[in-house]
Amino acid sequence: MFLPKSLYRQARLFPSFLSRPLSTKTYDPLRILFCGSDEFSIASLKALHAEHVKRPEKIASIDVVCRPGKRVGRGLKQIREVPIRAAATELSLPIHEIDTFTGWKPPAFLKGPINLIVAVSFGLFVPPRILNGAKYGGLNVHPSLLPDFRGPAPLHHTLLAGRTTTGVTLQTLHLQHFDHGVILAQTPFPGFEIPNPDSCTVPELSDAVAPKGAEILVEGIRNGLFVPPVDDAGWYSSGRQENLIHAAKIKPEDRHIEWGSWTSTDISRRNRVLGPLWSKSLVLGETSGPIPTFQQRRVILSELEEVQPLKGSEAFALVPGLPFIDGEYTVKADSGKGVYVFTRDRKLIRIHQMKVEGQQNADALRAALKARMVGSRTFSSQDAPFAPFHNPLC
Numbered sequence: 001m002f003l004p005k006s007l008y009r010q011a012r013l014f015p016s017f018l019s020r021p022l023s024t025k026t027y028d029p030l031r032i033l034f035c036g037s038d039e040f041s042i043a044s045l046k047a048l049h050a051e052h053v054k055r056p057e058k059i060a061s062i063d064v065v066c067r068p069g070k071r072v073g074r075g076l077k078q079i080r081e082v083p084i085r086a087a088a089t090e091l092s093l094p095i096h097e098i099d100t101f102t103g104w105k106p107p108a109f110l111k112g113p114i115n116l117i118v119a120v121s122f123g124l125f126v127p128p129r130i131l132n133g134a135k136y137g138g139l140n141v142h143p144s145l146l147p148d149f150r151g152p153a154p155l156h157h158t159l160l161a162g163r164t165t166t167g168v169t170l171q172t173l174h175l176q177h178f179d180h181g182v183i184l185a186q187t188p189f190p191g192f193e194i195p196n197p198d199s200c201t202v203p204e205l206s207d208a209v210a211p212k213g214a215e216i217l218v219e220g221i222r223n224g225l226f227v228p229p230v231d232d233a234g235w236y237s238s239g240r241q242e243n244l245i246h247a248a249k250i251k252p253e254d255r256h257i258e259w260g261s262w263t264s265t266d267i268s269r270r271n272r273v274l275g276p277l278w279s280k281s282l283v284l285g286e287t288s289g290p291i292p293t294f295q296q297r298r299v300i301l302s303e304l305e306e307v308q309p310l311k312g313s314e315a316f317a318l319v320p321g322l323p324f325i326d327g328e329y330t331v332k333a334d335s336g337k338g339v340y341v342f343t344r345d346r347k348l349i350r351i352h353q354m355k356v357e358g359q360q361n362a363d364a365l366r367a368a369l370k371a372r373m374v375g376s377r378t379f380s381s382q383d384a385p386f387a388p389f390h391n392p393l394c
Helices: 005-011 039-054 083-090 128-132 154-160 202-222 238-243 264-274 314-318 364-370
Strands: 030-036 059-066 070-072 078-080 095-097 116-120 138-142 169-172 183-186 277-284 294-307 339-342 348-356 385-388
Touching: 030 039, 039 059, 039 083, 039 116, 039 202, 059 083, 083 095, 116 202, 138 202, 154 202, 154 264, 169 202, 183 202, 264 277, 264 294, 314 339, 339 364, 348 364
Parallel strands: 030 059, 030 116, 059 095, 116 138
Antiparallel strands: 070 078, 138 169, 169 183, 277 294, 294 348, 339 348
């Protein structure tokens, strides 16, 4: 059976991929400093702890580092702890809360200092001072086939790109950059299938990849892949870098709809992956003079649905992002009329629920009327009248 050298190396971790006895490297009992935060990292922590209980001669101890809880809610009176703190407490593991590594020293033991750093979905960069102080450096589990989707939000960007397969990577922690370490093991290309890719959410994808990330971490530790000299097991050749996607941090602006360039598929996918999308709209201001004044308000579109075009509404498709009502507007907010908008590819979306800045989330028509977003004129055809808003959403 012929395999490329890089695939042959990583196949050692997957017996179903290649049956071959694996020669493991010897190493000192591990005193691990585990840095984590969320559900993805919890799976790896629990797997490491189970390995520690099963093979204490291999993993002597595990200390957990996490970020401090954040104050949330009205008046910032409540503290929201990072999920991994509760998991570490349940496992009776020592916990160290830090918001920076500056001035912080890892714990020391009678048998020696921490000798391996493991960072999984942590968020803070582990500095060279900490890594160089550990005999075996650091390991990281990343939920993508690196170097593709390198960055802090690989799950989000994998779904945003419409991928149907993904994978996990075990790499060393780089001394200077995130996700630039040596790849020690990796899901064989092209990866495993994403469950229900057309409807999969980030939590669902995390649930699918977390156990595989935990498995590749434990197997890598069992086989001593971190012991120098380390081998690069990456599948990606240097000649195919042009197709790589950087998984940048998700920002509020990523949920801001670009009506002139986003298709209905883009809107639906981003709404599923990132949460409720938003736009801006002109609303009629309070004035007593003859000249109306307008204010721009943020509008969160909390419930959307693609529907069939309405008869006579074709003219609105010429202006993507211009909302309208299926009928001449009235002062009644319970008239049963819907709020609609066309996308760039002339698909019609009905807005069921939305939240106008300064108001509560409500039925779209009720919210539009209350915020005075609807124009006073009526656009009509022979068969159906429609009331447009003041301006397109932007």
